[in-house]
Amino acid sequence: MLRLKLPTDPRWANIAEDNLEEILIDHAFCEQKAASTAISFLVTYPELSELVTEMAALAREEMSHFEMVHKIILERGFVLGRERKDEYVGEISSFFPKTGDRTERLINRLLIAALIEARSCERFKVLSENLKDQELAKFYSRLMVSEANHYSLFIRLARTYGDREEVDQKWESLLNFEGEVMARFGKKEHIHG
DSSP, X not given: XXXXXXXXXXXXXXXXXXXXXXXXXXXXXXXXXXXXHHHXXXXXXXXXXXXXXXXXXXXXXXXXXXXXXHHHHHHTTOOOOSOOOOHHHHHHXXXXXXXXXXXXXXXXXXXXXXXXXXXXXXXXXXXXXXXXXHHHHHHHHHHHHHHHHHHHHHHHHHHHHSOHHHHHHHHHHHHHHHHHHHTTOSSSSSSOO
């Protein structure tokens, strides 16, 4: 369903498990950034009522995920700390050239958001299947379903506001690029790293 070109090596879960504090903090900030992205969409495109409605609901859901992760952080005696830079998102976000076309910019942003959600979903699946910590494994299994829904939402919206054939071509190109990017990642205790 996700069509990612390069799957995560399951051994990445060992890196995550050995660095739970870092992975949880990084995850919390991923959820906060996802909420901010949803808010950015509705502020930038207020005339698109369906988008506004969907993004308002998504922002609430992403912040509830942030709160869940933050609760786990506190329960384990950790502190949220400072935000970590997400090099993966930086690289993925650079794929599409800047454009003055407002609709094209929307489509590009929706596709990037879809890809980030797809990779998060895939990473949560790896964690759910490989963590020895059963509480966290179950937590990531539940969140994996949400991420899959978010991925589907962003793809659907891109196809709603853009030409289906063009959107699908862009999506395929972005997936290929992401596969090349991921070949350099998977060695850090980050959700996308």
